[in-house]
Amino acid sequence: MNLFLLMRVVHILLAAIWFGAAVAMMFFVIPAIKDAKQAGGAVMAGVMSRKYPAIMQSIAGTTILTGFYLYWRFTGGFDPVLSASMGGRVFGTGAVSGILALIIGATLVAGSMKKAAAAMAKAGSMPDGPEKAALVASVAPLQARAEMFGRIVIVLMVIAIVTMSIGHYV
Numbered sequence: 093m094n095l096f097l098l099m100r101v102v103h104i105l106l107a108a109i110w111f112g113a114a115v116a117m118m119f120f121v122i123p124a125i126k127d128a129k130q131a132g133g134a135v136m137a138g139v140m141s142r143k144y145p146a147i148m149q150s151i152a153g154t155t156i157l158t159g160f161y162l163y164w165r166f167t168g169g170f171d172p173v174l175s176a177s178m179g180g181r182v183f184g185t186g187a188v189s190g191i192l193a194l195i196i197g198a199t200l201v202a203g204s205m206k207k208a209a210a211a212m213a214k215a216g217s218m219p220d221g222p223e224k225a226a227l228v229a230s231v232a233p234l235q236a237r238a239e240m241f242g243r244i245v246i247v248l249m250v251i252a253i254v255t256m257s258i259g260h261y262v
């Protein structure tokens with residue numbers, strides 16, 4: 093297999109894993125954790141201890157690095173004329189969306205999820221009282237923030253997938 097085909101396979105395979113994981117997390121795992129209330133804290137901690145954010149960020153980062161290689165090849169080494177062609181602009185739009193998805197996912201989504209997991213874990217080991225109640229109450233806004241930005245990440249990834257699918261044929 094030549095380098096180009098290898099890069100295409102890695103790019104598309106990792107993009108598929110990233111997108112599938114984001115959809116499963118946003119629409120199934122986080123809602124289930126919320127429904128489970130306090131028991132959800134243990135599930136959240138289990139997901140975090142398996143290094144979900146760091147693994148997803150590595151997968152997303154490698155998708156983007158391989159994307160840069162593919163874009164470099166597609167535009168004959170970032171040639172301005174080819175980059176400004178319709179195909180170049182369509183792939184470029186997808187590239188910007190993909191990069192924004194990683195930045196928002198790694199900062200706003202992962203940050204809120206980590207804080208929520210830490211608060212849930214701490215509350216689990218505390219005796220009942222106002223301090224614990226305040227900590228438990230702090231989880232819902234963090235989860236809501238992770239969900240809102242998570243939805244934005246999914247929309248950005250859909251834009252990347254749609255533009256990349258048509259980029260060769262516009």
Ligand code: HEM
Binds near residue numbers: 158159189190258
């Ligand atoms: C969310 C992130 C991304 C996703 C989901 C994604 C998805 C895809 C998919 C599914 C294809 C195959 C399209 C086809 O050939 O029919 C593709 C190709 C491609 N991607 Fe991405 N991509 C992402 C990020 C990027 C980034 C950041 C860049 C550039 C910096 C990029 C550049 C390219 C290029 C140039 C191709 C075409 C390769 C060729 O010449 O055949 N991608 N991408």
